[in-house]
Amino acid sequence: MEQREYTTGAGAAPGGLATGRGVGAGQLIADAPADIPAGAPAVTAAPVGAAAADTRAERLAVRLAAADPGAAHDLFTAAYGLYGARHFGGVVEAGRAAGPGTSWWHGPSVQLPAGLRSRVGRQAGGPRRARRIAADAQPPVAPATRGRHRKPERSPGSTPQEVAVERRTAARLLAAHPLVTATGPHAAGFPLVRRHADWLAERFLTVLGYPLTIGHSYARLHKAGLPGRGLTGFEPAGYAGLVRALSALADGRPVEAERDDVLQLLDEWQVLTRDADGAPQVDRELARALGPLAAPPAEGPALTVRRLLAETPVVLLDELSAEERGWLLEHQWAEAELFADFLGLEAEIRAEGVALLDPADELTDLALPGSGTLAQAALLLAERLVEDLRPLPEESAPSAVLIPDALIDGALGDITDEYGLAAGWHRDYLADLAGFRRDALDLLRRMQLIAPAGRAWLLRAPAARYAPPSEVHRTSGSGRHSRPGPAVQQELMV
Structure with missing residues (x-):
């Protein structure tokens, strides 16, 4: 990685x-x-x-x-x-704290603008209802606290x-x-x-x-x-x-x-x-x-891991060396306290690794969640991919899962239908879905929510922090661009 x-x-x-x-x-x-x-x-x-x-x-x-x-x-x-530095934005919903043994796949999700929460619209009424919800919702805006560290004393x-x-x-x-x-x-x-x-x-x-x-x-x-x-x-x-x-x-x-x-x-x-x-x-x-x-x-695991924590959105345990992984597991709570005091960052510790979050959503060169066509589309794409691919609560939770290529095209086509015109997305992207796909995936890659795997992509566990809770799994392939899931395909063959 x-x-x-x-x-x-x-x-x-x-x-x-x-x-x-x-x-x-x-x-x-x-x-x-x-x-x-x-x-x-x-x-x-x-x-x-x-x-x-x-x-x-x-x-x-x-x-x-x-x-x-x-x-x-x-x-x-x-x-x-x-x-x-680059860090995730968004805070976990109140009262839904999770311990370090909880997987990102099954843990609490963050609070997102209403216009970017699509589960209800897609399950009750399909694309037309989703478009109406998106049109009625206020467009996401940059957090009011952004840039706080630049105010004069x-x-x-x-x-x-x-x-x-x-x-x-x-x-x-x-x-x-x-x-x-x-x-x-x-x-x-x-x-x-x-x-x-x-x-x-x-x-x-x-x-x-x-x-x-x-x-x-x-x-x-x-x-x-x-x-x-x-x-x-x-x-x-x-x-x-x-x-x-x-x-x-x-x-x-x-x-x-x-x-x-x-x-x-x-x-x-x-x-x-x-x-x-x-x-x-x-x-x-x-x-x-x-x-x-x-x-x-570096000369040792401490500064190696600290730099990753301070500069990158997330540090996954299975991407560290054995020495670095052991050091982080032993010192993760002390490091959380150190970075809270030094940089005002809060630690999100999960079974797969550690992410340092900025409650003010300002200590990052890329904003996610963020305003604008690309940030909104990328977040919705991550949500759809998580809903289709995350393991069930009773299953093992790997740090990443392979994304079928057709699922990316289908999910992006669905969210473009549902949100594009109603949310005022940039028409150049709506007219060039290949370019839209390329740039949305690149943003998710730079935020470490996906990772390349040859010509394919891996969906990483931290992406689930932006998806709705996992108590109910959406039926895959529900949009007109999506391929039907296995169960639906079997029904069609009967």
Whole structure:
């Protein structure tokens, strides 16, 4: 699985708080073999001169430009470690708590907007009634609490409780946005990061093995490489251009290849800005701090598992090594308390593994549940697949089950009929079901609710947290796009 390739651990991470001058163009990754695996660690080199740094940056850029898109994403992430945390959204319904021995397949489900709960509509009246329910329901909206960690603080905390809240807020901001600048989109939280810099540096290094670099106008958290977490919209040539641009700006040279995607990102990162007269301004210190220096690899199970818990939606026990699995089973309650205090995350412990949830639904770079055509369709698709495929309560509960390919097409066709026009879904998707299927499955994959198995897909147990309770099983193949279940097929043959 993808998460098992995650480069984790503290290794020889530098300790304490680094200044902006301590990390820069001279600390580029060392030369690595051309066949570097996805998610391989960035090997840091000792500080070198500008000429050597430029040479290594150019070598990295050449490798990025020659890589395929997936490998380029993973190579960039392994070198830079710039990505946000990702966690499930939605809370378990009140009064339906479950213990660690309960399977996700049979455990309590989360509260979803009424328009996305389709069981009643499908069992009592079919697609037409479901369309009427969807039309009457209010469309899902983003949670009101989203973005809470970006609100400015009124005054420095004075009591221990206020200090703890400030530190947690700053830590959450860095976990969600590893680069925070004094004038960027998350500038309101930068004073908090500066105020608690020493504590944050110590905690990130101790808990996750992540070095933290803080300069006069920025804070940069160095995460370990994680497959599948590249920059949105970037492809190999764009990554190569970005590496060359950062190296040039750090060295005081002009950017030669003016790619729009690169310039836009440098502007977003506040490396390139303009003064009141429109003249370009370069933050060379920040450009140096953004040089490739990800956190080093793990040396033991503790940081390996902690990084997976902190950065990925769910950690399944059977995808860990024996040592990692034993460590998690022994320490899961202590880790739940640690992450609740550090990042405000709540642990959902089930028979198959552990997921850390954010009650505020904000500490994630992908929202599920979420607003928009793709998020709504993906959630409904997961629900239908779970209803058809989850094992009965008296059966064994595997961590994943194989999804028949025809079931995906049938379920997506049914929910498109039932919800598409009534819910105002994007017409481009309604006109291109193949593209709709591709993107919906990709979202479920990135949220770790499904996983590839060759040319097929596996439905993972945590997907059941978004389906209705399992007391009653829906008859499979009830929509006009679905194939009839075995019992129905037998009746038709008589």
